[in-house]
Amino acid sequence: MVGKTEARVELQGVSIYYNKLQVIKNVSLTLPSKEITAIIGPSGSGKSTLLRAINRMNDHIQGMRIEGLVSMDGQNIYGEKVDVVALRRRIGMVFQRPNPFPKSIYDNVTYGPKLHGKISKTELDVLVEKSLRQAALWDEVKDRLNSSGLDLSGGQQQRLCIARSLAVEPQILLMDEPASALDPAATAKIEDLMLKLKQDLTVVIVTHNMQQAARVSDKTAFLLSGELVEFDVTKKLFTAPRDKRTDDYISGKMG
Amino acid sequence: MPTQQKLVIAAGYTVLILTVAIFVFLAHQSWPFFAEHADLSFVTGDRWLPVSFPPSFQIKGFLVSTLLITGVAVLLGCPLGVISAISLAELLPRQVGLVVRSLFEITAGIPSVVFGFLGLRIVAPYVARVFGLQTGLTGFSAGVVLSVMILPTLVSLAEEALRAVPREYAQASYALGATRWQTIWRVIVPSARGGIAAAILLAIGRAIGETMTVLMVAGGRLTTPGSIFDPMRTLTALIASEVKNAARNSAQYHALFAAGLVLFVITFAVNALAAAVIVGGKGRRSS
Numbered sequence: 001m002v003g004k005t006e007a008r009v010e011l012q013g014v015s016i017y018y019n020k021l022q023v024i025k026n027v028s029l030t031l032p033s034k035e036i037t038a039i040i041g042p043s044g045s046g047k048s049t050l051l052r053a054i055n056r057m058n059d060h061i062q063g064m065r066i067e068g069l070v071s072m073d074g075q076n077i078y079g080e081k082v083d084v085v086a087l088r089r090r091i092g093m094v095f096q097r098p099n100p101f102p103k104s105i106y107d108n109v110t111y112g113p114k115l116h117g118k119i120s121k122t123e124l125d126v127l128v129e130k131s132l133r134q135a136a137l138w139d140e141v142k143d144r145l146n147s148s149g150l151d152l153s154g155g156q157q158q159r160l161c162i163a164r165s166l167a168v169e170p171q172i173l174l175m176d177e178p179a180s181a182l183d184p185a186a187t188a189k190i191e192d193l194m195l196k197l198k199q200d201l202t203v204v205i206v207t208h209n210m211q212q213a214a215r216v217s218d219k220t221a222f223l224l225s226g227e228l229v230e231f232d233v234t235k236k237l238f239t240a241p242r243d244k245r246t247d248d249y250i251s252g253k254m255g
Numbered sequence: 256m257p258t259q260q261k262l263v264i265a266a267g268y269t270v271l272i273l274t275v276a277i278f279v280f281l282a283h284q285s286w287p288f289f290a291e292h293a294d295l296s297f298v299t300g301d302r303w304l305p306v307s308f309p310p311s312f313q314i315k316g317f318l319v320s321t322l323l324i325t326g327v328a329v330l331l332g333c334p335l336g337v338i339s340a341i342s343l344a345e346l347l348p349r350q351v352g353l354v355v356r357s358l359f360e361i362t363a364g365i366p367s368v369v370f371g372f373l374g375l376r377i378v379a380p381y382v383a384r385v386f387g388l389q390t391g392l393t394g395f396s397a398g399v400v401l402s403v404m405i406l407p408t409l410v411s412l413a414e415e416a417l418r419a420v421p422r423e424y425a426q427a428s429y430a431l432g433a434t435r436w437q438t439i440w441r442v443i444v445p446s447a448r449g450g451i452a453a454a455i456l457l458a459i460g461r462a463i464g465e466t467m468t469v470l471m472v473a474g475g476r477l478t479t480p481g482s483i484f485d486p487m488r489t490l491t492a493l494i495a496s497e498v499k500n501a502a503r504n505s506a507q508y509h510a511l512f513a514a515g516l517v518l519f520v521i522t523f524a525v526n527a528l529a530a531a532v533i534v535g536g537k538g539r540r541s542s
Binding site: 055057060085086087088089092093095097099100101102103111112115116161164165168 | 421423424426427428429430431432433434437441442445446
């Protein structure tokens with residue numbers, strides 16, 4: 001158990017402000033490596049903001065200020081010498097709405113690897129097949145790699161986005177409500193996929209679907225108004241929550 | 256159907272009717288000319304001699320001049336315009352962007368005769384000095400002035416196309432570890448290429464139709480120019496300079512209308528192509 005929960009990402013006393021508004025309040029948690037951590041909470045509780053703090057996507061928002069420490073393998077990712085580009089290669093991200101580029105399926109997957117230096121065509125071919133297989137999309141698209149990513153169904157588009165993230169071989173995958181725009185069948189595929197992915201990488205998923213969190217995650221963090229109310233093993237949090245507010249939320253009395 | 260609705264629909268058709276009416280009018284007025292000269296020498300010949308006996312009306316020189324000057328305007332203006340649009344949409348701070356954008360809008364409002372004057376007094380002498388020409392009143396000088404005049408159209412339309420690119424694309428690119436520069440050139444600009452192409456085509460249409468500036472700056476030689484550094488006269492300048500002297504219903508009068516019809520067809524084709532690019536691009540995005 002000790003070996004399995006070796007920490008990769010650690011948040012210590014993290015507070016995030018948008019101008020004067022504090023959206024994350026003194027959150028501390030450790031993301032267990034090669035497990036799925038779910039962040040749940042009602043709309044506006046700061047789930048996405050917390051997720052985006054991990055790959056510094058909040059940096060693009062004017063007036064954003066972060067306090068506390070976010071570290072990866074013991075290194076402060078907001079440190080002065082940190083290369084954000086290199087950081088984001090190690091931490092992939094999948095968004096709420098599938099957002100493949102208006103390019104071919106092949107070019108979508110190779111976009112990331114090509115950014116980071118010259119790669120031979122053969123290597124790219126291998127990488128495309130590997131990433132699409134990992135994202136459980138290969139069999140559906142192997143005969144039309146040159147058609148546009150936008151021609152795929154919503155669920156396929158989202159798996160293409162996952163493949164695109166996997167192609168840069170990240171150690172962590174952040175997923176921001178990855179199934180909220182999808183139908184139940186496509187959602188089930190994404191959930192299966194997450195369970196497979198955690199063999200190789202650490203997954204963090206933001207969701208407001210509690211069943212989803214209960215189904216797929218190993219640990220769950222419950223966030224309310226920017227405050228981390230409870231963070232525990234998923235089974236425990238859903239069956240025997242320690243905090244009254246968690247109980248209210250998961251039993252549907254709130255949010 | 257309520258009356259208001261009928262009126263609005265009628266207003267929509269007005270543009271269509273006007274366009275057709277202009278075409279019919281031009282065709283009708285130039286008909287006597289084409290009836291007499293039912294061959295291609297009108298556009299392939301080089302002799303425009305309206306007061307000779309017999310007169311000759313051939314417009315190859317003006318056509319070539321129009322193409323050359325438009326070419327210079329587009330080659331100089333498009334890179335500058337597209338890069339300005341990228342800068343406005345993606346790089347400049349908001350406040351600076353507002354200032355730059357309003358400067359472009361002011362530029363769009365400057366009468367073309369003022370541009371002609373600037374071309375005459377500043378650009379032409381400078382071009383003559385730099386290239387060692389006898390006169391700076393050349394197609395090149397006119398193209399230089401036109402390249403500035405097409406910027407407002409080009410920049411505002413291209414910027415609009417760039418801003419219409421969904422932010423999600425940029426987000427995805429950043430999340431994959433792309434820099435801002437890589438995101439602009441590899442995702443945003445390629446995603447907007449349909450709209451940018453349409454902007455360039457509309458700017459070309461604008462350049463082809465410009466009259467006063469080229470009349471003042473391009474010089475006035477009536478034959479086919481041998482080089483871009485020759486004085487020349489465009490189709491628009493030809494019509495503007497001669498129509499007031501042509502006797503109504505004379506051969507010259509009808510020939511000028513025929514030249515106008517050719518000009519109409521060219522600009523119509525360019526604008527239709529731009530519209531097709533815009534419609535095509537939208538259809539693909541929503542699929």
